[in-house]
Amino acid sequence: MPNLPWPTHRRGEPVTGDPSLAGLLAWAEFPAGSEPELKPVAEVLAALTAGPSDDELAGEAAALAAYRNRGSVPRAATRARRRRRRPLFPFPSVRVAAAVAGAAAVLSVGAFATAAYTQVLPAPVQRLAHAIIGAPGAGGGPATGPSPAGSGATGRDATGPGGTGPAGGTPTGQAQPSPTSHVTGQPTPQGSAEPSTEPTPSDSGTPTPTKSRGKPSTHPTNGNGNGGGNGNGNGNGNKNGDSTPTPQP
Amino acid sequence: MIGDGFAEVLAAAQEGSEAAFSRLWRDGNPPLLRYARVVAAEGAEDVAADTWLHVVRGLADFRGDERAWRAWLFTTARRRAIDHARRRSRRPAGPLDEVPPGLLPSAPDAADLAIERISTRSAVALLAGLPAIQAEVIMLRVVAGLDTETVAQLVGRSPGAVRVAAHRGLRRLAGILAEAGVTL
Numbered sequence: 001m002p003n004l005p006w007p008t009h010r011r012g013e014p015v016t017g018d019p020s021l022a023g024l025l026a027w028a029e030f031p032a033g034s035e036p037e038l039k040p041v042a043e044v045l046a047a048l049t050a051g052p053s054d055d056e057l058a059g060e061a062a063a064l065a066a067y068r069n070r071g072s073v074p075r076a077a078t079r080a081r082r083r084r085r086r087p088l089f090p091f092p093s094v095r096v097a098a099a100v101a102g103a104a105a106v107l108s109v110g111a112f113a114t115a116a117y118t119q120v121l122p123a124p125v126q127r128l129a130h131a132i133i134g135a136p137g138a139g140g141g142p143a144t145g146p147s148p149a150g151s152g153a154t155g156r157d158a159t160g161p162g163g164t165g166p167a168g169g170t171p172t173g174q175a176q177p178s179p180t181s182h183v184t185g186q187p188t189p190q191g192s193a194e195p196s197t198e199p200t201p202s203d204s205g206t207p208t209p210t211k212s213r214g215k216p217s218t219h220p221t222n223g224n225g226n227g228g229g230n231g232n233g234n235g236n237g238n239k240n241g242d243s244t245p246t247p248q249p
Numbered sequence: 250m251i252g253d254g255f256a257e258v259l260a261a262a263q264e265g266s267e268a269a270f271s272r273l274w275r276d277g278n279p280p281l282l283r284y285a286r287v288v289a290a291e292g293a294e295d296v297a298a299d300t301w302l303h304v305v306r307g308l309a310d311f312r313g314d315e316r317a318w319r320a321w322l323f324t325t326a327r328r329r330a331i332d333h334a335r336r337r338s339r340r341p342a343g344p345l346d347e348v349p350p351g352l353l354p355s356a357p358d359a360a361d362l363a364i365e366r367i368s369t370r371s372a373v374a375l376l377a378g379l380p381a382i383q384a385e386v387i388m389l390r391v392v393a394g395l396d397t398e399t400v401a402q403l404v405g406r407s408p409g410a411v412r413v414a415a416h417r418g419l420r421r422l423a424g425i426l427a428e429a430g431v432t433l
Binding site: 021022024025026037038040041043044045047048049050051052053056057059060062063064066067068070 | 267270271274275278279280282283294297298301302305306308367368369370371372373375376387388390391392412415416419420422423426427
């Protein structure tokens with residue numbers, strides 16, 4: 001194997017050892033025992049660390065002005081003062097009263113919603129609740145229809161073939177969209193439907209995708225004796241969950 | 250460097266003492282300006298002024314010794330220099346013949362270097378002629394007085410890379426001076 005000389009420096013550059021360079025950087029002066037080629041470099045570095053010239057101190061007035069304008073109050077104190085905000089209710093009694101009023105309001109809204117969904121409100125109020133929060137309409141009444149298949153199956157699969165099947169229903173026992181069924185796709189508690197005893201194509205318990213696309217009709221006049229044509233009678237929700245009930249007054 | 254009294258000076262400046270702030274400024278501005286002249290060329294004064302504005306705003310929150318103070322000062326200066334370079338790149342550059350001759354950057358004459366002691370301004374101009382990272386690392390090590398690790402954090406490189414850049418820069422500087430026939 002040939003013993004080739006390894007180039008340690010570029011052409012034209014003086015050979016300098018790393019310790020010498022490190023010493024130059026650390027002390028910015030010519031270290032004893034360093035290569036003479038480094039002496040001019042040491043002079044340059046010494047010039048870099050020389051005392052300030054007049055032009056380098058010319059901007060002092062502007063810097064002091066900026067310092068003065070920032071204010072003599074330390075920033076931390078300013079920040080602490082900014083953090084101390086006036087409370088919304090300065091007196092404890094007012095705070096308690098506000099808390100009680102807030103709790104009462106929350107309870108009232110909850111009670112109203114509960115009453116609306118159980119349809120025990122007077123008809124005008126029920127209609128209002130239907131319009132505002134999607135509660136069952138005033139004309140519908142509680143889903144007490146005897147139909148085991150049609151009246152209560154309010155899941156997302158409400159347009160399944162089971163709805164048009166032989167399961168009977170009452171005109172008043174429409175499938176009502178309920179908030180819970182929107183979310184879970186499961187039969188709502190108001191739905192008194194048990195799984196249909198008569199097997200329909202959808203009774204297998206596994207909703208098919210073709211059944212799940214339709215929107216459950218919630219129109220009261222849809223009560224056609226077969227559960228409004230909406231229930232599939234098996235109470236199974238749609239796994240796909242992309243049908244959106246369109247409540248109509 | 251202020252040295253032993255730095256903590257008291259800093260505390261007084263944070264409390265609002267103009268004299269203390271003046272001392273910090275007089276100690277910090279000359280090296281800051283030299284560094285800015287290398288990394289930001291003709292925008293050095295703007296960079297230095299911007300740096301002090303930021304320092305004044307953050308002075309009350311600063312905690313640390315003199316080494317940390319210097320690191321903060323030069324970190325701020327570096328960011329301001331980067332911002333300045335971005336602003337400059339967005340602005341169209343005018344032709345050189347429209348610039349007054351006094352404002353043109355000039356490299357030191359080799360003959361001047363040979364016959365007289367190297368001035369600070371000439372030294373800065375020499376450094377500015379090196380590749381950017383080499384010049385910056387040398388300035389931060391020598392002028393700012395920061396150690397290799399701090400410089401590495403500041404420029405976002407490894408300590409080894411900083412060492413290599415500094416040594417290469419010094420070698421190149423020695424080569425430039427040797428070619429110019431400068432022997433001191």
